[in-house]
Amino acid sequence: MENASQKKPVTIPAGFDWQGHRGCRGLMPENTIPAFLHALEFPDVKTLELDLAVSKDGQLIVSHEPWFNHAICLDASGQPIAEEKEETLLIHQFTVAEIRAFDCGSIGNTRFPDQHKQRAWKPTLEEVVHAVKEKYPDREVFWNIEIKSKPEWDGVQTPPIDSFVALVVDNLKALGIEKNCNLQSFDIRPLQILKQTAPEIKLALLVENIWGLSSNLNKLGFQPDIYSPYHQLVSQGLVQKCHEKGIKVIPWTVNDTTTMTSMLGMGVDGIITDYPNLIQEIHKN
Numbered sequence: 001m002e003n004a005s006q007k008k009p010v011t012i013p014a015g016f017d018w019q020g021h022r023g024c025r026g027l028m029p030e031n032t033i034p035a036f037l038h039a040l041e042f043p044d045v046k047t048l049e050l051d052l053a054v055s056k057d058g059q060l061i062v063s064h065e066p067w068f069n070h071a072i073c074l075d076a077s078g079q080p081i082a083e084e085k086e087e088t089l090l091i092h093q094f095t096v097a098e099i100r101a102f103d104c105g106s107i108g109n110t111r112f113p114d115q116h117k118q119r120a121w122k123p124t125l126e127e128v129v130h131a132v133k134e135k136y137p138d139r140e141v142f143w144n145i146e147i148k149s150k151p152e153w154d155g156v157q158t159p160p161i162d163s164f165v166a167l168v169v170d171n172l173k174a175l176g177i178e179k180n181c182n183l184q185s186f187d188i189r190p191l192q193i194l195k196q197t198a199p200e201i202k203l204a205l206l207v208e209n210i211w212g213l214s215s216n217l218n219k220l221g222f223q224p225d226i227y228s229p230y231h232q233l234v235s236q237g238l239v240q241k242c243h244e245k246g247i248k249v250i251p252w253t254v255n256d257t258t259t260m261t262s263m264l265g266m267g268v269d270g271i272i273t274d275y276p277n278l279i280q281e282i283h284k285n
Contacts, residue, residue, distance in 0.1 A: 010261050010264055010265075010282055010285045011264070012044075012264060012282065012283070015046075016044075016046075016264075016269070016270060016271075017046050017047055017142075017248075017250060017269055017270025017271075018042075018044045018045050018046055018047070018270065018271060018273070018276065018279055019045070019046070019047040019048070019049045019144055019250065019270055019271065019272040019273070020035075020036070020039030020040075020042075020045050020047070020048050020049060020273070020276050021049050021252065021253050021272045021273055021274045022035060022049060022050060022051070022064065022274070023035025023036040023037075023038065023039045023048065023050070024038055024039040024042075024274065024275070024276050024277075025109070025112060025115070025274040026112045026114055026115060026255065026273075026274035026275040026277075027112075027114060027115060027116060027274075027275065027276075027277065028105075028115060028116050028118075029072070029104060029105030029108070029109075029115065029116075029117070029118065029120045030064065030072070030109070031050055031051060031062045031063055031064060031122065031123075032062075032104065032105055032120035032121070032122070032123065033120070033123050033127065033128060033131045034105075034116075034118065034120060035120075036048050036050070036128055036131070036132060037131060037132065037135055039276050040132065040135075040136055040139065040141065042276040042277060042279060042280075044276070044279045044280075045276050045279075046141075046142055046270075047141075047142040047143065047144050047270070048128075048132070048141060048142070048143055048144070049144040049145075049146070049252075049272055050062050050125075050128070050143070050144070050145055050146070051063060051064045051145075051146040051148050052125065052145060052146065052147055052148060052168060053065070053066040053091040053092070053122075053148060053158065054066075054091065054092055054158060054159050054164060054167065055091060055092070055094060055095055055096050055099060055124075056092060056093055056094055056095050056098075057095045057096055058167065059096050059124045059125075059126070060124060060125040060126070060167065060168065060171050061091050061096070061099060061122050061123070061124060061125075062122060062123050062124070062125055062128055063091055063122045063148075064148065065086075065148070066090060066091050066092060066148060066153060066157040066158050067086050067087050067088075067089050067090050067091060067157065068081055068086055068089040068091070068102055068104070069081075069086060069104075070082060070083045070085070070086040071083075071109065071110070072104050072105075072107065072108070072109050073102050073103065073104040073107075074102065074103040074104075074106065074107060075089070075102060076098065076101035076102055078103065080107075087157075090156075090157055091122070092156075092157060092158060092159070096124060099121065099122055100121045101121075102121060102122065103119050103120070103121070104120055104121060104122055105117060105118050105119050105120030105121075106118065106119050106120075112274065125145075125171055125175070126171070126175060129143075129175045129177060140180065141180065142180045142181065142182075143177055143180060143181040143182075144181075144182055144184060144204065144250075144272070145168070145172075145181060145182070145183055145184065146183075146184045146185060146206070147164060147165065147168060147183060147184075147185045147187070147190045148185075149161055149164060149185065149187045149189065149190055150187060151187075151189070161187075161189050161190055161193065162193060164190065165190045165193045165194060165197070166197075168183065169194070169197070169198045169201070172201070178198075178200070178201055181201065181202070182201070182202035182203060182204050182225060182226060183201055183202070183203055183204070184203070184204035184205070184206050184226070184228060185204075185205075185206060186206040186207070186208065188205070188219060188220050188221075191203050191205060191220060191224065192220070192221060192222075195221075195222055202225040202226065203224045203225055203226070204224055204225065204226035204227070204228045204250070205217075205220055205224045205226070205227055205228060206228045206229075206252070207227065207228065207229040207230065207233065208229070208230045208233075210233070213227065213238060213241055213242065223245055223246070223247055224247060225247065225248065226247065226248045226249070226250055226269075227242050227247050227248070227249050227250075228249075228250050228251065228252060228272070229249070229251055229252075230251065230252060231251040231252065231253070231254045231259060231263060233251075234249065234251045234263060234266060234268065235266065236266045236267070239266050239267045239268060240267075243267070248269040248270070249267075249268045249269055250268065250269055250270035250271065250272060251263055251268055251271060251272065252272040253272050253273060253274055254271045254272065254273050255273055255274050255275050255278075256278070257278050257281045257282055257285070260273070260278065260279075260282055261282065261285060264282070
C-alpha cells in the first residue's frame with residue numbers, strides 16, 4: 001500500500017483550461033467586474049465563466065438569474081429583497097441605468113463566507129470585456145458564456161430564444177471575442193440555433209441530469225465541442241467516451257483540491273471553480 005510520500009504527483013497538462021466561475025464567486029461578489037478582474041490575478045486562469053440576461057433596453061447583463069436574487073442583492077433603495085418578491089424584479093423590466101442602482105455585493109453570500117463584501121452591480125457584458133481588456137491588455141483571455149434560458153421564460157423573464165441568441169452573437173462579434181469564446185447552456189434550444197446560425201462559435205452542453213452521454217447527445221442532435229457536467233457525474237469512462245468523439249470535458253463547479261486532483265486524474269480538459277486561489281495548492285502536490 002502506498003504511503004503519502006509515494007503518491008504520484010499531480011500532472012496539470014499544458015493548456016489546461018482553468019475557469020473562474022462567475023469570476024471567482026468564492027472570493028468576490030459573483031458576476032461582477034471586481035470578480036472577473038480578481039480571477040485573472042491568478043495566472044493559471046485561462047477562461048472567465050459568466051451568465052447572461054437581457055435588460056429592458058436590450059443590453060446583455062451579466063447575471064446568473066434573470067431577476068435580482070434576494071440572497072445576494074439589495075433593491076434600488078438599499079433595502080433587502082423578500083424571497084417571494086425576487087422573481088417580480090425581472091432584469092428584463094429594468095434599463096441598464098436602473099440595474100446599476102441594485103447592490104449585489106454588499107451583503108455577500110452566506111454560502112461563500114470568504115467572499116469579500118463590497119458594493120457591486122450587475123454589469124453589461126460590454127463593461128466586463130472592456131474592463132478586462134483595459135487591465136490585462138497583453139493577456140489572451142477566453143470566455144465561457146452561458147445563455148440562461150428556459151422555455152417557460154421566453155418572452156417574459158427573457159426575450160424569445162431566437163432573439164436572445166441573435167443578440168448574444170451580435171455582441172460577441174461587436175466586442176471581437178467570438179474566436180476566444182464558447183457559448184454554453186443547459187437548454188438545448190440555443191445550442192441548436194447556434195449550430196445552424198453561427199457554426200463558427202464553439203458550443204458546450206451543460207449537464208446536471210443522470211441520463212448519460214448518449215441520451216444527452218441524442219437530445220441535442222449533434223456533438224458539441226465541450227461536454228460540461230456537474231463534477232459528481234464525471235468518470236474515467238465518460239471522459240474516455242467524450243475524447244473518442246473529439247469532445248472536451250470541463251466539469252463544474254469544483255471547489256476543493258481533493259476533487260480537483262481526482263478530476264485531473266480522470267483526464268478532464270478543464271475545471272470550472274469558484275476558488276481559483278486553490279490552483280496553487282494543486283501545483284504543490
